[in-house]
Amino acid sequence: MGLGRTRSVGVRGVEGFLVEVESDVASGLPAFTVSGRADAACAQAPDRVRAAAANSQHPIPARRITVNLSPASVLKVGSGFDLAIVVATLVAAREIPTGVVEDVVHIGELGLDGSVRPVRGLVPMVVAAAKAGVRHVVVPVANAREARLVAGVQVHPVARLDELVARYRALAKRRPVLEVPEPDAALVPDRPPPDLADVVGQTEGRLAVEIAAAGAHHLYLVGPPGAGKSMLAERLPGLLPELDDQQAMEVTAISSILGTLTSFDGLCRRPPFVAPHHGASMPAIIGGGSGLVLPGAVTQAHHGVLFLDEAPEFRPGVMQALRQPIESGHVVVARAIGNVRFPCEFQLVLAANPCPCGMGSGKAAACSCSPIQQRRYSGRLSGPILDRIDIQVHVPAPSRAALLGEPGESTEVVRARVEAARGTQRERWSGRPYAVNGRVPGPVLRSEAFRLGSGRTADLDRAVDRGLLSLRGYDRCLRLAWTIADLAGRISPSRDDVGLALSLRHQPALAA
Ligand SMILES: [Zn+2]
Incomplete structure (x- = not known):
């Protein structure tokens, strides 16, 4: 009978890639196969396509039908190619006029009743289509608002297959095309981030969070249960500047793949906050899963904050696996189908009790742990991870006086200082591969251009001489001093700034 062609988009990692869909309807024994590296769900498209087409009064002819997806080198995962496959096949069967669908991208899963069902990852898919110069994208009606977050492409929502066929027939005859009414998606208003003013007392903890935000320093909070470590960590994203266009698009694309987008008013502009449970599996943290490889917590925290509460309770393998992402800003998930790479530039916040019973600091008499238990607990965090953390502070239980005291500064006031400090850093490090003090390599800060002179680093020099501070520790203090x-x-930095930096990275009770 003939050949039909159209296009679709697949997802690998957090990137979309264009797929050419070709369907050949030939005489011969009835058969319907999909070739071109399709996973199980994609290879089952013929069953869904046949049922959906029959229930839309456009049955697929009982012929030999061969669908090819290219490029063949990339695995096509999931059911999102259904719509393109049925459109190409109906063109080959002369049910849809030729000449109107070749340059259109079709995304969507087919229900057996002929409905067009939503799929995940619309944002990176439509971004890929737009980059390839595609002008029209047909998407499931339930994904329309998400697809429209991407500029430069015309989005055509469709609810049912029969209605799409009717629109293409009308288009070929140059009749006005029926537009599909879109349901009002229930909007979940963005909750304002929790405010720093809610944190009572915790002078050092508040300062640590402000400095962490200003210089993008990783942070480690140690203190007894109930001291407010989580409260402090949750308030860090609110202190960070809004994401720029590129960052916002990346964060929105990741949410789109995970199916966690809640607001379609615009791109995600606030840095994410992700707090996985300590029992979380390796795939949940790093990424993985069967079928579509999904990003893990480290990638959900991209351009935001990854908070690991009760950090020593995380599986040792998981903590070790964090090393590469922290160093490189991306993570590679190894799969039989080939490695998948995800971005993950996050700010790490660890929190821990001082010992297994939690009472090991302050009134140390209350601690019931044996020295062996204490040592084992503190040894669970590996040196290479702690080496990357510039700020390590103790968060004591708030005193009664602090509870009755004046509330501290609000998030809004502190964020203004953070944004000003970020501006200073952008200027200082312009033309270099980093824009924040937290990412500056130590040798740069010890180089002639930035050397502070022995008058100002006297406290640091003494700590090194006494063996209390390693060279890495020295560099971390310098980074902090610049942010302060x-x-x-x-x-x-003044001598006092250096002194404050030194006090913000004393190894707390945990490693004693
Ligand atoms: Zn204890």
């Missing part, structure tokens, strides 16, 4: 100076609006 930036927050205060000083051109370079």
Whole structure:
């Protein structure tokens, strides 16, 4: 009978890729096969396509039908190619006029009743289509708002297959095309981030969070249960600047793949906050799963904050696996089908009790742990991870006086200082591959251009001489001192700034 062609989009990692869909309807024994590296769900498309087409009064002819998806080198995962496959096949069967669908991208799963069902990952898919110069994208009606987050492409929502066929027939005859009414998606309003003013007392903890936000330093909070470690960590994203266009698009694409987008008013502009449970599996943290490889917590926290509460309770393998993402800003998930790479530039916040019973600091008499238990607990966090963490502070249980005291500064006030400090850093490090103090390599800060002079680093030098501070520790203090100076609006760190930096990274009770 003939050949039909159209296009679709697949997802690999957090990137979409264009797929050419070709359907050949020939005489011969009835058969319907999909070739071109399709996974199980994709290879089952013929069953769904046949039923959906029959129930839409456009049955697929009982011929030999061969569908080819290219490029053949990339695995096509899931049921999102159904709509393109049925459209190409109906063109080959002369049910849809030729010449109107070749350059259109079709995305959607078919229900057996002929409905067009939503799929995950619309944002990266439509981004890929737009980048390839595609002008028209047909998407499931339930995905329309998500698809429209991407600029530069005309989005055509469709609810049922028969209605799509009717629109293409009308289009070929140049009759006005029926537009599909879209359901009002229930909008979940963005909750405002929790405010720093809610944190009572915790002078050092609040300062640590502000400095962490200003310089993008990783943070480690140690204190007894109920001291407010989680409260502090949850308030870090609110102190961070809004995401720029590129970052917002990346974060929105990741949410789209995970199916967690709740607001379609625009791109995700606030840095995400992700707090996996300590029992979480390796795929949940790093990424994985069967079928479509889904991003893990590290990628959900891309351009935001990854908070690991009760960090020593995480599986040792999981903590070790964090090393590469922290260093490189991406993670590679190894799969039989080939490696999948996800971005994950996150700010890490660890929290821990001082010992297994949680009472090991302050009134140490209350601690019931044996020295062996304490040592084993503190040894669970590996040196290479702790080496990357610039700020390590103790968060004591708030005193009664603090509870009755004045509320501290609000998120809004502190964020203004953070944004000013970020601006200073962008200027200082312009032309370099980093824009925040937290990512500056130590040798740069010890180089002639940024050396502080022995008058200002005397405390640090003494700590090194006494063996209390490693060279890495020295560099971390320098990074912090620069952020402290930036927050205060000083051109370079004073001796007091260096002293404060040193106090913000004393190894707390945990490693004692
Ligand atoms: Zn204890």
